Amino acid sequence: MDVKNNILETIGNTPLVKLNKITKDLPCDVYAKVEYFNPGNSIKDRMAVKMVEVAEAEGKLKPGGTIIECTSGNTGMGLAMAAVVKGYKCIFSTTDKQSQSKVDILRALGAEVIVCPTNVEPEDPRSYYSVAARLQREIPNSFLMNQYDNLANRQAHYESTGPEIWKQTEGKITHLVVTAGTGGTVTGTAQYLKEMNPNIQIWAIDVYGSLLTKYFRTGELDMNEVHPYVSEGFGEDFVPQNYDMSVIDHFEQVTDKDGAVMTRRLAKEEALFCGYSAGSCIQGLMQLKDKLKKGDVVVAILHDHGSRYVNKVYNDQWMAERGFFDVKSFKDVVNARGKQKLITIEPTQSVADAVELMKKYDIEHIPVINKDDEIIGSVSEGGLFQKVFSNPEIRTEKIEQVMEKAFPMVAFDTPIEKLGTLINKENGAVLAKDESGSLNIVTKYDIIQALA
Structure with missing residues (x-):
């Protein structure tokens, strides 16, 4: 029978998938190494199991022991799976920057997770590095994997990721593009290739706020380069020992916004539902497109799955709050939609009149305005449906007898994140006057359309 003895045997041999739309204007083909096909949905499965195997072989991890690691989530997933199969306990420290879904997944696999502050120095006793080191000292029969300085990390990619890419491209690969964090993936794969x-050109993609790029270019550890960033899974505020900069040809930095926007484009245009770093990887490649020529064969490593980012990069409100959408205000929503005549209704008109207007103009929300042009209330499709459903005779009643409270009035340049707090289950729209004094309405549907 063609079976696996356990889930760990399914790690590796992930597919290369051609990108067709995002890279259509490039002079060469680009292939994505889609690592979320690993059982833990990320490339970190490879190095997690390798680190465990090496620790076992060296006698550092003994039966019944405890695996300790500081992890942003994906390495922890791989280690947690290995622990379940091999019979170890797991304790992970992570940062408050990571998505809650990552923490929940680790706990679902039986791991204990300690969340630590992000914006502290690595040497600070509160940092997730320091917490992991302290736990290793305090807990008997435990081993700190230390993915940053554990060379089994890059060994895993030298032995698996590199050979797979070489074989899949029949040795035709000319460029490898990969986001750089612990250094294991980029270094190990590059060493083999x-x-x-x-x-073969090795392009490492970094984030603004990380010191890796400047260190690569100058050899200087400049802490002035370090500042908070929201990108996840890559970039560092120190240089892990897994790095061998001699096998890397170029470092390219990507902004938080550009990486996030490209992540969503990968899903919408290539049907690749990947994590944040995948978008940053492709964004970095696109920033370097002028260095490519016809006949090149580019491989970009997409590290993990988008399911761990549904509350962040795939959440419209999260994106809007950080200014990652080009649509930033009420005015932008109106401009994106196109100016439309505002449909209103008078309080003396009937419920049937309102229903007819909704049908005719395919709208759900209508402001109620009296003869003095005062906004005194509103009607909504949902509200009318409930009233008509419970009492069909209500269709002949006047609007003033069934209307709901008026939609909020805001300034024409109100930020979109503010609109998101005003539009809710009880209130479906907001109003604003433009520069000419004309009244405009924005609904939840308008915002969704503008952000799409």
């Missing part, structure tokens, strides 16, 4: 063909 450079041995096979030293002319």
Whole structure:
């Protein structure tokens, strides 16, 4: 029978998938190494299991022991799976920057997770590095995996990721593009590929707020480069020992916004529902497109799955709050939609009149305005439906007898994140006057359309 003895045996041999739309204007083909096909939905499965195997072989991890690690989530997932299969306990420290879904997944696999503050120095006793080190000292029969300085990390990619890419491209690969964090993926894969063909270009993608790019270019550890960023899974505020900068040809930095926007484009345009770093990886590649030529074969590693980011990069409100959408205000929503005549109704008109207007103009929300042009209330499709359903005779009643409270009035340049707090289950729209004094309405549907 074609079976696996346990889930760990399914790690690796992930597919190369051609990108067709985002990269259509490039002179060459780009292939994504889609690592969410691993059982833990990320490339970190490879190095997590390798670190466990090496620790076992070296006698550092003994039966019944405890695996300790500081992790942003994906390495923890791989370690947690290995622990379940092999019979170890797991304790992970992570940062408050990571999505709650990542923490929940680790706990679902039986791991204990300690959340630590992000914006502290690595040496600070509260940092997730320091917490993991302290736990290792305090807990008997425990081993700190230390993915940053554990060279089994890059060994995993030298032994698996590199050979897979070489085989899948039949040795034709000319460029490898990969986001850089612990250094294991970029270094290990690059070491193998450079041995096979030293002319292969290795492009590491970094984030603004990380010191890796400047260190690569100057050899200087400049802490002035370090500042908070929201991108997840790559970038560092120190240089892990897994790095061998000699096998990397270029570092390229990407903004939080550009990485997030590209992540969503991957889903919408390529049907690749990936994590934040995948978008940053492709964004970095696109920033370097002028360095590519016809005949090149580019491989970009997409590290993990989008399911761990549904409350962040795939959440419209999260994106809007950080200014990651080009649509930033009430005015932008109106401009994106196009100016439309505002449909209103008078309080003396009937419920049937309102229903007819909704049908005719395909709208759900109508302001109620009296003869003095005062906004005194509103009617909504949902509200009318409930009233008509419970009492069909209500269709002949006047609007003033059934109307709801008036929609909020805001300034024409009100930020979109503010609109998101005003539009809710009880209130479906907001109003604003434009520069000419004309009244405009924005609904939840308008905002969704503008952000799409």
